Each structure stands twice: as C-alpha cells, then as structure tokens.
Amino acid sequence: MSWLHEVPIVVFAFALGLALLLAAIGFGMAIWSSRITGALRGRTPVPVNSLTEGYHLAYGKATGPMLKSPLTRRPCVWWSVRVWEREIVTRQNSDSARERHVDWVERRHDKSSRVVMCTQGFVNCAVQPSGMTLVVPTEVRDWQGKKLPPEDRDPPAQPGTAFASTSLADRGYLIVGGKLQGDRYRYREEIIVPNSELFVLGQVERVNQRQWAEDEEPPPDPSILAGQGSHVSDEENADAAPAPFDEADKFAADIEEDVEAPGQYSGWSEEADRRGAADMRQAQWMIGPQKGKPYIVAVQAPEHWVGMPQLAGKGGWVIGVAFAALAAFMIWARFGAA
Template sequence: MDASWLQLGMGAVLALVGGWLWVGRLSRLRHFQDTPTSRIRSAAQGHVELAGVLVERADATPLLAPLTARPCLWWRYRIEEYRRTNNRGSWRVLEHGVSTELLKLFDGTGDCLIDPRGADVLPSRRDVWTGDLRHPRGLPSTGLLAWLGGTRRYRYTEERLHAGEPLYAVGDFRSEGGGRAGLALEAARAEIVREWKGEYAGLLRRFDNNRDGKLDMAEWGRVRLAAELEAEQRHRAASEQPVRHLLARPPQGLPFVLSSHGEEVLVRRYRWKALGGALLCLLGALMVAAAWT
C-alpha cells in the first residue's frame, strides 16, 4: 500500500476518534457545570446531581473485596498476566469483575439508593501491586520484603468504595411510595385480573357461584369489581410506605457518574480529556492534509 494512502487512513481515524472524544467529553463537562446539585428530599424526578456520604444499608449482606478481603460497599478488580511475544512484553487481562450491590447515599435531608450498574465509577481507593500467584493473598508486605521472593508475573488492581466516604453522583433519580404516584384504576384492575387468571382454578373457587366450571357475565362482573377494590387497597398500602429514592443509569446516553472526588476534580478530569481529544483530532487533520499535498 502506498505510504500516502496509509497516512491518509491513519489520519482520518485519528481525526474521527479525537473528534468523538472531544465533543463527547466537552458535552459532559458542560452538563456537569450546568446541572445544580440537588437535595435528596426535594430533588426533581429525572436527571439530577447529588452529593453526600456513603452509608451502610441495614438490609445488606456485608461485602468483601475479592483481592484484599477488605470490607467495602463497592469493588472493581482486574488480574493481569505479563507475557512476552517476539521479544516484546505486555500485560494481558485474565480476570475482571465489578460488584452490583445497591449503594446508599445520605446528604442530611434524606437517603437515596444507587444502582451502580452501568455507572462510570471513579473511586479514591485504588490499590495496584504485583505477585507470582494468579490469585493474591491480600495486599503484599511493605518495604524490602515486598520485592523479595517473587517473579512478579501477575499484576492486580482493586478499587473500592467505603462507608463514610463522600460521593458525587449524577444519574436518573426516581421516587416511589409516599402517595407520589396516582392510581390508574383501569390499568391496575386489568393487571390484577391477569394475575388471577394465572391460577384459574382459584378464580373459579372464588367467583363460580353456580359451580358450572365457567364464569358467566355476571360472575365476570364480580371479578372486575373485586379486582377494582383490590387495586385501591394495594394503592393505599403503597401510599403508606415511606418514600424510596433510587438513582440509576439514565436513558438516552446521559452521563451516569459516581465519584469519590468533588465536582471540581471531575470537571478538571473531563476538561483534560476534551483537550486530549481536540489535540488528537488536530493531529489527524494535519496528517490528512499532509497526505494530500
């Protein structure tokens, strides 16, 4: 292949990738700067920004990080192996994983559960070390002992979120209970009827008054009336429950970020990423221009 065509292709790829990074990171940067921090008790439904402290959930099973066995609220890990090919060495990922347990954020006005699945999580606790076992036995010894007795074939990375740490969160905020949702009576009644039809024998025992093995029009009328009363009762019970707030992944590609750092650190990080994307786009454009001359 002619060198100019190769340069042209590489330049076009760099320009496209750089432009995508530039526009995407700049869009998120502006979103963070333009979105005010809400309080949990008064937050509007939809995409919001929250700031508070992580607390333990009373109903949660204690969580241990997989590599260090340290108690935490969230973890992410990666195990890599160092391999040499054609006199060149590189790290190859062998295992990786992330926890999916719900987090709980408290900001002084209330608490909010967070579903971390799909979030861009930026924790402050990050440990990286090496060893000669595929699965480490916790963090290594410190000092001189850390460099003795091993080939350092494997590299381990573990990130964690702990109770008591600050958390900055951006995502889709929804509230349930406390009488917030109105009752769509017809839809609720239809759902209950479908639920009862799933056990048709039980439906006949309750409403087949003439015991002919089927429900006539009058008996179906009583089914619908009973389902309507059941829907109203369920709605009243749900309204008496305390309000439950949940932050989760938003639709339509909006940012979903959980960070142990404040908004200022996050804005600075995305500003540098946007700048890097712009420089990459410029480099690609210069390569394309040089290839055409």
C-alpha cells in the same frame, strides 16, 4: 511531498489510516469530555432528602451495603477489579520467522453488582451500579505479584481521580527454560469506602415499594408434610429439601459473593436477586443512567475533579484537529497536488 507519490499504495493507506484513527480518538475524547463537563455545568448538588424525579446531581453519604473488595478485602460499598496475566506469545514476523513476545492478557474485569446506598438524614437513595459513564473512587491500588489471588493483600493506595492512570512501573521478568520468572500478574482495584461523600449525576426515580415487597408463599399442603400423596421416598425428600437459611449462612453468602476468587465472574442468582430486592426496600429513591446523558458517581464534589475532563477535552480537540489536518494534507499531496 514527492515521497507521498512514490511510496506503495499499501504503505500510504496504512499511514493515512493511522492518522485518521488518531484523529478519531482525539475527537472522541473531546466529545466524551465535553458531554461530562456540559452535563455538570451550572448544576447545584441536591441533597438526597430533597430529591424530586428528573435528571439531577444528588449528594449524600455512602452508607452501604457493607461489602469486601475481592483482592485486598477492604471494607467498601463498591469495587471494581482488573487482573492481567503475563503470557509468552509466539508470532510470525514479515520474514516468516517466529518471534516470542511477552504480553499482558486480561483475565478479569469485574465490578460489584449491589446498589450503593446514598443517604441524607433519614432518606435513602439506591445508586445503580451499572451503566456508569465515569467513577471517581475513594482509593485505587495497582500492583504486581506472582500468584492469584495476590500474596500481597496490603499494597499502597492512591486517591481516586477522574482519570486514574493505567500505567505501572513494570518490575521486569525473565524467561528461563521457556517459562516466565518474576511477577506474573498485575492487579488493579478501585473502591468506594463506607461513609464517603457521594455525588451522583443521573436520572432520579421514586421507588415503588410494592414492586420490591417480599412474596408471600402459600402454606404447604399438610398431606405433603405428612408424606401422603407422593411416591417419593423419605430419603429422597430429605435430599431434595433445601437447608434452612440462617444469619450465619447469610453472612457467609455475602462474603462469598463479594470476595469471590479472581477469575470467577459474578452473575445472576436467586440469592443475589433476593439481596437486591432487600436493598431496594430500604430506599425511597433510585438513581441510574439516562439514555444519551452521562451517569457519574464521584466521592468528591465536581469542582474538585472536573478540571481533568476539561483539560482532556482541550487536548482531544488539539489531537483531533492536528491529525485530521495531517490526513487531509496526505490526501491532497498524493492525489491533488500537481
């Protein structure tokens, strides 16, 4: 214990801070896992066509809307993608010498913004895509490549789990002439495929169809159609007039939104708003996050994957208690020991 008295206070503070950080991570993992397992405990899945308002575990079939994933272009009803790029980073070490390191830098982290339609019988429930505490997808793909978008559109898939591994066997790289050679990008894509079983734990509300009704625009003024009462030329009117929106345009717009180029993040648009309203008009129920409670979307019944959060919770408590005890011992040895 004498070395704890002798080490510089800066070194001691760093070691103590590291122990406290690891303890906090362990306790955080344990609490997060306990919230999930506690929320699921004793719950019986309720079919979508038997829902009532409240916090429920609903189940049905994922029926739409039909999307395509951005990287592999797989048919899906929900997707999540992450893209990293390898970069050369220059840092100064403790001796003021400059060292070069190669790090992964995240370039994209994005999810689909369309609701997932969960169906049972003739009843539809719109599952909100934001605020999810945990997602158990159908498939996970994690691979590397040299280009963006990836040249390999058909990498091997792994079944989705409650805690999908984020580690990947790095195929290596070389620095030649100050430039990186080898795999430059890492891609990760998770999807829920159509017709998957869907179990959703969240707050259920009845959809107010009047809220999502199509707005009826008043008929245009005949004088405007005739070109009267306006000082704008016919050519300017023609330039300003929006192009007609037909089914071919609609299909192209769907593909453009759902298979956008990596690095381009989806955002609000009138077209996205219009399609969101169209989705909601098909639903009788809506399910989404409830403040203070887990919001879970899974393609498997909870009994098939809840063991992983339970195991993670136990491990978190062990890690948290161990490093908290270590931190307490360090404080006692430094300041309290005779």
